[in-house]
Amino acid sequence: MAKDIEISTSESKFILEALKQNYRLDNRTFDQFRDVKIQFGEELGDVLIEMGKTKVHCKISSSITEPYEDRPFEGLFFISTESTPMAGPQFENGNNTGEDEVLISRIIEKAVRRSGALDIEGLCIVAGRKCWAIRANVHFLDCDGGFVDASCIAVMAALLHYKKPDITIHGEKIIVHPTEEREPVPLGILHVPICITFSFFNPLDIEENIKGEGNSEIVIIDANLKEEQLREGVLTVTLNKNREVVQVSKAGGLPMDALTLMECCHKAYDITEKVTDQILEAIKVDNKQRDKFSAMLSSENAREAS
Amino acid sequence: MNTRTGYLENVDGSCLYSLNSTKVIAAVTGPVEPKARQELPTQLALEINIRPACGVPTTREVNIQDKVRAVITPTLALYKYPRQLCQITLQLLQAGETESYFHELELVACVNSTTYALVDSGIALKGIALGTTIVITEGNKLITEPTDENLKNAKSTHVVVYMIENSKPTNLLLMDSYGDFDQNDVFKVLEQSEIKINELNKNFREYMKTKLNNL
Amino acid sequence: MSTLVIPGDEISVDPERPVVLGPGMYNDPVSQRIIPVNAGLLNISDSKKGQTIYVDYDSKRYTPAVGDLVVGVITGAFADSYRVSLSSFSTPVSLSYMAFPNASKKNRPTLVIGDLVYARVCTAEKELEAEIECVDSTNGSDAGFGLLENGMVIDVTLGFARSLLFNNEFPLLRNLAQHCKFEIAIGVNGKIWIKTDEVKETIACYRSISDCQGQSQEKFQEIIKNHFAQVTNTVEE
Numbered sequence: 001m002a003k004d005i006e007i008s009t010s011e012s013k014f015i016l017e018a019l020k021q022n023y024r025l026d027n028r029t030f031d032q033f034r035d036v037k038i039q040f041g042e043e044l045g046d047v048l049i050e051m052g053k054t055k056v057h058c059k060i061s062s063s064i065t066e067p068y069e070d071r072p073f074e075g076l077f078f079i080s081t082e083s084t085p086m087a088g089p090q091f092e093n094g095n096n097t098g099e100d101e102v103l104i105s106r107i108i109e110k111a112v113r114r115s116g117a118l119d120i121e122g123l124c125i126v127a128g129r130k131c132w133a134i135r136a137n138v139h140f141l142d143c144d145g146g147f148v149d150a151s152c153i154a155v156m157a158a159l160l161h162y163k164k165p166d167i168t169i170h171g172e173k174i175i176v177h178p179t180e181e182r183e184p185v186p187l188g189i190l191h192v193p194i195c196i197t198f199s200f201f202n203p204l205d206i207e208e209n210i211k212g213e214g215n216s217e218i219v220i221i222d223a224n225l226k227e228e229q230l231r232e233g234v235l236t237v238t239l240n241k242n243r244e245v246v247q248v249s250k251a252g253g254l255p256m257d258a259l260t261l262m263e264c265c266h267k268a269y270d271i272t273e274k275v276t277d278q279i280l281e282a283i284k285v286d287n288k289q290r291d292k293f294s295a296m297l298s299s300e301n302a303r304e305a306s
Numbered sequence: 307m308n309t310r311t312g313y314l315e316n317v318d319g320s321c322l323y324s325l326n327s328t329k330v331i332a333a334v335t336g337p338v339e340p341k342a343r344q345e346l347p348t349q350l351a352l353e354i355n356i357r358p359a360c361g362v363p364t365t366r367e368v369n370i371q372d373k374v375r376a377v378i379t380p381t382l383a384l385y386k387y388p389r390q391l392c393q394i395t396l397q398l399l400q401a402g403e404t405e406s407y408f409h410e411l412e413l414v415a416c417v418n419s420t421t422y423a424l425v426d427s428g429i430a431l432k433g434i435a436l437g438t439t440i441v442i443t444e445g446n447k448l449i450t451e452p453t454d455e456n457l458k459n460a461k462s463t464h465v466v467v468y469m470i471e472n473s474k475p476t477n478l479l480l481m482d483s484y485g486d487f488d489q490n491d492v493f494k495v496l497e498q499s500e501i502k503i504n505e506l507n508k509n510f511r512e513y514m515k516t517k518l519n520n521l
Numbered sequence: 522m523s524t525l526v527i528p529g530d531e532i533s534v535d536p537e538r539p540v541v542l543g544p545g546m547y548n549d550p551v552s553q554r555i556i557p558v559n560a561g562l563l564n565i566s567d568s569k570k571g572q573t574i575y576v577d578y579d580s581k582r583y584t585p586a587v588g589d590l591v592v593g594v595i596t597g598a599f600a601d602s603y604r605v606s607l608s609s610f611s612t613p614v615s616l617s618y619m620a621f622p623n624a625s626k627k628n629r630p631t632l633v634i635g636d637l638v639y640a641r642v643c644t645a646e647k648e649l650e651a652e653i654e655c656v657d658s659t660n661g662s663d664a665g666f667g668l669l670e671n672g673m674v675i676d677v678t679l680g681f682a683r684s685l686l687f688n689n690e691f692p693l694l695r696n697l698a699q700h701c702k703f704e705i706a707i708g709v710n711g712k713i714w715i716k717t718d719e720v721k722e723t724i725a726c727y728r729s730i731s732d733c734q735g736q737s738q739e740k741f742q743e744i745i746k747n748h749f750a751q752v753t754n755t756v757e758e
Contacts, residue, residue, distance in 0.1 A: 003339075005609045008594045009635035010714075014673040014723065023724050027751065042327060043400060053315045057399060061360035084357060086333040086395040088316035089610045093355045093395070137360050139397050141331060142314045318582040337584065338610040381528075383547050383558050387584075388648050390612065425528065428580025428679075430547055430558035433529030471529035471556075514560045515525050 005090055005229065012230050016203045019218050024227070026052065030220045033196070033271045034146070038157055038282040044184070045162030049154040052224065053144035058154035059137045060162040064174065067124065067131040075123020076133035077113055079155060081105040087143040088225075107148050107249050108138070111193045111238040112155050115246040119188030125167065130174060132164060134187065145224040148236055152195040157279045160189055161286065191240045192276050193247075196268035199223040200233035200254045217254065221267065237265055239272045307451075307506075309419070309513060311426040317395075319427025323419035326453055328402030328411045332419035334427040336392030350387040352379060352394070356416060358405070359398040370409055374416050377437070377467050377479045381421070383430035392429060394420055403454045410439045410457065410465050413482070417467055418506070425514070435479055436510065437467030438502045440495050442487060448494060450502050462487040466499035473511070475503050523562040526576060530557055538571050544586070545576025579680030583608045583710035585651035589642045590686070592674065592708030593653065595632050603632060605640070605653060607710040612650070616640060620654035622663045630655075637669040637714060639706045669706055672716030673723050675730050679711045693733055696741050697726060700749045721752040 015025065024030070037050040045060030067074060083091040083101055096102070112118070123132035136155045140147060163184035168175045201218040223231060233253025238246040245265060250256070307325045314320035319334040337350060344351045354375050356367045374396070382392070396416050403411045417437045424431055441452045441460035449456050457463060462485030468475035483492070526532070532555055534540050542548060545559040557563065561578025585591075585607065596613060597604035603616040616638065621630045632638065640653040657664035677685075684691050686707040697703065701722040706714040713730060717723045729745045736744065 003610060006594045006596055006606045008637045008674060009633075010637050010669065010671050011674050012635075013671065014720070018720050018724055021720050023720065023752070025724065025727060027728060041329070041400060046400065055314070057397075059359050059399070080362065082357075082362075084355060084395045084397065085335060085393050086314065086317065086320075086331065086397055089335045089338060089393065093353070135360065139357070139399075141397065142316055144315065318580065335610070336582065337612075338582070339612040383549070385550060386547060386558070386647065425560045428559055428578055428582065431528035432547075432549060432556065432558065434527065469529075472531040473527070511525070511527060514527060518525060518560075518562065 003090060005088075005225075007226070007229055011226075015226060015230055016201060019201055019220070020203050020216075024220065026224055028222075030218070031267055033149075033222045033275075036150075036153060036275060036278060038153075038279065040161060040282070040286045045158045047154055047158040047161060048141075049150050049157065051146055051150045051153075051222070053142060054146050054150050054224075055141040056147065056150040056154045057139040057141055058151070058158040059139070060158045061135045061137065062162075062164045063133050063135075064125065064130055064176070065133045067128065069128075072128035073124050074120045075125075075131040077118050077120050077123070077135075078133070079105070079108055079113055079136045079138065081108055081138040081140075081151060083140045083143075087140040087147075091140075091143070103251060104147050104151070107195065107236055107238075107247070108151055108155065110247050110249070111152050111195050112136075112159075115193050115238070116190055117156065117193055118159060119190050122188040125169065125174060126172070129172075134159075134162075134164075143225060145226075145228045146197060146222050149195050149197050149222060152193065152238070153275060153279065156189075156192050156194070157282070159187055160192070160279065160283050162187055191242060191244070192279065193238045193240050194272040194275050195236055195238045195247075196264075196271050197222060198235045198237070198264050198268075199227055199231035200235070200256065201230070202232050202254055217256075219260065219264070221271070235261070235264060237268045239265065239268055241273055241276045243269060307418075307509065309422050311422050311513075311517065317427075319423045319425070319429070321419045321422035321426060323415055323422065324400075325411070325415060325418075325451060326402055327400060328415045329398070329400040330412070330415045330419050331397045331399065332416070332423035333395045333397075334392065334420070334423045334429065336427065336429055337387040337390035338393065340389070340391030344391055345389050348388050349384040350382060351391045352382070353391060354378070354394045354396070356396045357398065359401055360405075366405070366409060370413050370416060373413055373480060373482065374420060377417050377435050378420055378424070380477070380479060381431050381433050381435045381469060382424075383432050386430045394423070396420065403457055408454070408457050408463070410463050410482075411452075411454075413437075413465055414439050414467075417480075422510075422513075433469045433471040433476070434507075434510065435467055435469055436503055436506045437465060437480065438499050438506065440464045440466065440499055440502075442485075442491055442495070448498050450498060461485055462491065464492075464495045464499075466495065466503075468500070468503045470503070470507050473507060475500055475507075523564055523577070525561075526557040526563045527560050528556070528558050532557065532563070532565075532574065534565075534572060534574065541571055541573045543573060543575025545578055546574050577680075579678050581678055581711065583611065583679060585614060585642045585645040585653075585710075587642055587645050589709045590707070591640055591642060591653060591710045592669065592706055592712035592714050593638055593640060593710070595634050595636045595638065598632075598634065603630075605638065607708075608712075614642070614651040614653050616653050616655065620652075620656055621667070622656045622661060624656070632668060637672075637674065639666050639669055639708070639714070641666065665706075669714045669716075672704070672714050673727055675713045675715065675727055677711050677713055677730065677734055679709065681734050682707055682709050682711050682713065685713065692738055693730070693741050696745050697729060700725070700745060722749075725749045725752045
């Protein structure tokens with residue numbers, strides 16, 4: 001980051017004092033995840049996620065290329081997360097070496113790519129010769145905290161929404177059918193990981209050991225920008241609807257005990273379930289709108305009518 | 307054409323702009339403190355960044371960037387802000403054209419959205435820059451605001467950007483033409499684009515008026 | 522008289538009489554034309570001395586102008602002055618140790634980095650670093666300037682801050698006063714500092730002021746009422 005937003009002592013003192021008295025500036029409870037707004041663009045795999053004032057856009061693109069030599073049966077999948085001054089002047093252009101930027105892209109990478117959310121074997125066309133390369137382009141538009149959570153939702157919603165052109169293979173020759181000619185095929189999504197970020201505050205400013213008596217630490221979910229600037233510890237857990245913990249990331253900050261971690265995971269699961277359902281529902285609604293005619297033609301529809 | 311200014315919270319001025327299938331967001335921050343290497347002793351430094359909808363910026367984006375810079379620089383009151391910086395970031399959401407062959411629609415979208423965002427940011431401007439795309443078809447017909455299909459079938463493509471002062475197009479800031487055309491075609495394009503620019507200017511004033519009335 | 526102007530529009534001024542250019546107006550050094558440089562409402566007022574022209578427009582980024590009352594954050598301390606930020610990422614301004622009441626070489630102000638101050642802009646040349654002061658230079662009194670202790674800061678647009686500070690008809694503060702006691706300092710740089718006796722009241726004020734931005738004045742009462750009702754309810758739970 002180039003420069004930081006200047007925050008006065010009065011402001012930080014007040015925000016902490018308010019947290020102590022159970023208030024958050026934006027009128028949420030500590031365990032409340034911001035409402036997620038999902039909007040699909042004109043093209044397939046084009047999603048805009050809004051969480052409060054945070055806005056993240058994700059667009060999927062695909063191309064046919066050669067697979068890696070040591071992985072002939074797998075396709076390629078990239079996630080590009082680069083921040084620009086658009087999200088706020090604190091981000092520098094073309095310089096994503098700041099601690100926060102690196103952490104954001106690492107967490108998303110681990111949550112989505114390395115957890116195998118996308119079936120990359122399904123992207124193979126001719127083993128060792130040709131495969132699909134899928135690229136998720138994440139654009140950070142407006143930053144009010146929670147970039148990790150929002151971009152994870154954006155990437156997953158975009159992947160679920162995207163359909164790649166259908167292909168036919170004739171020996172060495174591959175024919176790519178334009179979308180007007182043949183119905184495009186959706187990607188193989190194996191599970192939907194959702195990231196939930198917890199922020200920790202220690203308003204008493206006393207170092208507490210694991211079995212500390214008067215534990216006054218405060219845990220909040222989905223911090224906004226001001227809260228993110230003041231927090232003393234952060235934990236991101238990634239879960240899916242199958243109650244699997246995909247990732248736990250805690251890079252330094254306040255120490256926490258195992259019970260708190262368990263508690264956080266439980267809280268995160270409820271949100272994960274809600275958000276996953278919301279994404280799937282939004283995809284369903286959007287597909288229906290796009291497929292007005294195919295619904296008319298399908299036999300399933302006819303049975304329903306009778 | 308659809309525009310919405312003040313779309314983003316953290317920057318000083320912004321505009322979500324869409325025309326047919328092209329969609330772009332412009333963000334403006336300034337005047338702010340520049341980095342030492344950007345600083346100009348007597349005038350405002352300009353940093354423009356364009357990011358494509360898919361993939362990483364290439365020479366193609368730098369090309370658009372340079373053209374946007376050439377067009378925007380004359381409209382700014384540069385000497386009002388010595389040793390300051392204005393940061394312009396453009397994020398394409400949807401190109402609306404075959405990216406490997408064309409950049410016309412994106413260029414115009416970038417110029418127009420930047421103008422709206424600059425006005426939204428309150429940075430001092432001497433005039434406003436508005437542009438349009440025109441293609442000449444094989445049948446010698448002129449089409450303004452073409453689609454990707456029109457571009458593919460065109461004999462020549464032209465991007466025209468005018469500076470508008472006192473509600474009239476006064477200066478031709480950019481004319482970027484490709485393909486097969488002669489002097490006559492250029493005159494026809496200029497004439498046609500002036501009509502279109504006047505229309506765009508009317509829309510712009512109308513937009514600003516409703517925006518002010520809503521305050 | 523107010524009409525909409527767009528940057529570059531022609532303004533009719535009487536060339537015989539002196540002209541004073543306010544915000545949003547610019548005399549182009551090359552063409553010597555007097556033009557508006559912002560989109561907004563044009564105001565021309567005639568006085569004995571001459572004509573004053575300015576454009577009323579709303580924006581987020583503050584540029585210092587002499588006489589403005591501002592709320593700033595101390596970001597650095599030097600041998601004889603503080604460095605103060607009036608808005609994040611803008612060029613900082615300086616606050617001399619001598620620009621305080623009863624200041625002398627021996628009697629130094631005790632502000633530390635991170636403190637908030639209420640001050641007045643005393644010099645603002647575009648080529649130079651702007652300066653602010655925490656003293657009324659005509660009589661040496663503090664005039665309400667100086668350190669703002671505790672409280673909370675709300676970031677608003679510049680136009681909204683000006684309405685709050687200069688428009689006596691603006692109902693927001695009066696409406697707020699019906700619900701609680703508060704101390705307030707309004708900076709035209711878009712920073713509003715507010716302090717009340719209780720955290721929940723400050724929270725309600727913070728939310729009310731933020732939400733009233735961009736709303737019509739009739740709705741203020743309702744918004745404020747809701748926010749105050751909300752904070753009192755959560756405590757009872």
